[in-house]
Amino acid sequence: MSGIITLRSITYVSAITQSDSKQILEVLLTQKRSEHTRRAYSHDLRNFFSLIAPGRELTSDLAREFLGLSKTQAISVVVAYRNHLFEQGLAPATINRRISAIKSLVEMGQIFDICNYDLEVIKNEKVRPYRDTKGIEVPEVIKLFEAIDTSTLGGKRDYSIMRLLWSNALRRGEIPSLDVKHFKYARCQIEVSGKGRNGERELVTISQKTAAAISDWLQASNAADKPNEPIFISLDPVRFGNRLTGEAIRLIVVKYCKLAGIEKQMSPHRVRHSAITEALNQNNGNIRATQKLSRHSDPRTVIIYDDNRVDLQGALTRQLDDLI
Secondary structure: OOOOOOHHHOOOOOOOOOOOOOOHHHHHHHOOOOHHHHHHHHHHHHHHHHHHOOOOOOOHHHHHHHHOOOHHHHHHHHHHHHHHHHHOOOOHHHHHHHHHHHHHHHHHHHHOOOOOOOOOOOOOOOOOOOOOOOOOOHHHHHHHHHOOOOOOHHHHHHHHHHHHHHHOOOOHHHOOOOEHHHEEOOOOEEEEEOOOOOOOEEEEEOOHHHHHHHHHHHHHOOOOOOOOOEOOEOOOOOOOOOEOOHHHHHHHHHHHHHHOOOOOOOOHHHHHHHHHHHHHHHOOOOHHHHHHHHOOOOHHHHHHHHHHHHOHHHHHHHHHHHOO
């Protein structure tokens, strides 16, 4: 941790009064709509404060101490922290996410008028998106589904989840938020709270196979007539009946990929990658149609998938090489 500046080594004047009872950390995390985002922000802030205030538990009081620093002091602390992350070999995307959590805390401090600085001078590191978007091939996807025992309660649940990840290329964070009322069996639709939609839900068409799988799971779990209950729940004895988390969905994917003998490191997002890439294969590279499946706001993101799929650069290189 060389170079990390701790709060103990800084003299600062706190702008906080005893009358300010706002629980700033709680408010910051509550305003994040996604459970995955809340968990990530909490983890990243704990990592930050464990380094700048070793041995102290992350509380709103500790956060206020940081927010009470001068701008020069705060920037010095955050820059030292960022340099430490670089020394640890973390990916630029991970570093950006951790710094973003700190910036969000500072912005919340400004709203509450308990912070007199911003961190806009600290810019994000450049990230190359989707370095590997190919995922796995269809034969491996088939093995993945064959590894699921749909005669069991857990298998019925997991099969439904895998169908949504594959056939609809859903994001991991979109599945836990589904309630029974968001499933329209007769119309073969679900209402998904998509990325960047400010909590609004959009109707997504699902296949008859997927609708039947979800219906089978809901009947088996006695949840079909409980509209306000989550579609997917934990079956673990300790958390039984609780809404399934994004991390639990990741572990489900890892479990069945291992059972299927898939060597590539997989995750829900890798299954999504696989689905989007195969969709491009099936429709001969129709970017617009595939964007409807992936629900990317920017078609250029889908173009990255297509470029990785067909390797146009490699094909042209081989053609040029054949000329000499």
